[in-house]
Amino acid sequence: xxKALTRxxxxxxxxxxxxxxxxxxxxxxxxxxxxxxxxxxTDMPPQVHFIGAxxxxxxxxFELPSWWxxxxxxxxxxxxxxxxxxxxxxxxxxxxxxTALAEENVLLIAxxxxxxxxxxxxxxxxxxxxxxxxxxxxxxxxxxxYITNGGFGGVHHALAxxxxxxxxxxxxxxxxxxxxxxxxxxxxxxxxxxxxxEQIHKAVKRVLTEPDFRQRARxxxxxxxxxxxxxxxxxxxxxxxxxxxxVA
Numbered sequence: 001x002x003k004a005l006t007r008x009x010x011x012x013x014x015x016x017x018x019x020x021x022x023x024x025x026x027x028x029x030x031x032x033x034x035x036x037x038x039x040x041x042t043d044m045p046p047q048v049h050f051i052g053a054x055x056x057x058x059x060x061x062f063e064l065p066s067w068w069x070x071x072x073x074x075x076x077x078x079x080x081x082x083x084x085x086x087x088x089x090x091x092x093x094x095x096x097x098x099t100a101l102a103e104e105n106v107l108l109i110a111x112x113x114x115x116x117x118x119x120x121x122x123x124x125x126x127x128x129x130x131x132x133x134x135x136x137x138x139x140x141x142x143x144x145x146y147i148t149n150g151g152f153g154g155v156h157h158a159l160a161x162x163x164x165x166x167x168x169x170x171x172x173x174x175x176x177x178x179x180x181x182x183x184x185x186x187x188x189x190x191x192x193x194x195x196x197x198e199q200i201h202k203a204v205k206r207v208l209t210e211p212d213f214r215q216r217a218r219x220x221x222x223x224x225x226x227x228x229x230x231x232x233x234x235x236x237x238x239x240x241x242x243x244x245x246x247v248a
Contacts, residue, residue, distance in 0.1 A: 052227020
């Protein structure tokens with residue numbers, strides 16, 4: 001994003017400027033996160049309010065998959081991998097994850113897979129379960145590790161359940177989210193959107209065996225639990241509407 005902004009500004013005869021997130025409204029900016037997931041900074045505008053995570057509900061018409069008992073019984077670590085909603089090529093993250101963990105004693109759930117052909121591997125490992133959709137609210141309380149390309153919503157849903165993260169994303173806002181995953185200590189940033197199976201295997205081994213990652217994820221879980229994001233957002237917006245002045 002910084003490179004694109006620099007190119008655009010230079011083309012207009014303006015000096016380069018680093019992009020450090022969206023430019024906040026001078027009146028009110030709602031950040032659906034917590035301070036521990038943000039870099040320490042002395043220039044935070046006073047109208048920025050951390051309100052905690054905005055998490056979707058489970059669809060009422062969702063039917064549990066046939067393998068759900070394996071999740072509940074928890075006889076081995078549960079690893080969830082998803083390609084996300086914007087950068088959706090399963091060959092970037094899901095395929096190398098299936099290869100990396102094929103021989104590991106884990107239950108590997110790949111969410112967002114429309115069909116086996118889309119993942120581009122010869123065969124699906126015996127320890128993997130593929131689904132087009134799985135509601136995170138139902139699944140994440142049972143997950144030991146979340147592998148993602150760094151989508152903001154999925155990352156915060158994992159953190160709200162104290163789940164550590166392995167992430168790799170280079171498009172949209174994902175590089176900065178992945179940077180914050182590493183900075184906050186809740187997981188590992190692979191720094192690529194097309195990791196090799198070896199890179200994924202090494203990162204997964206670290207996160208599952210080194211307790212600091214889960215401990216830090218649970219600390220952010222406790223911080224997120226202190227918030228009621230919809231209620232806080234509504235109260236702040238009502239305050240702005242009532243005063244018509246910056247909400248500091």
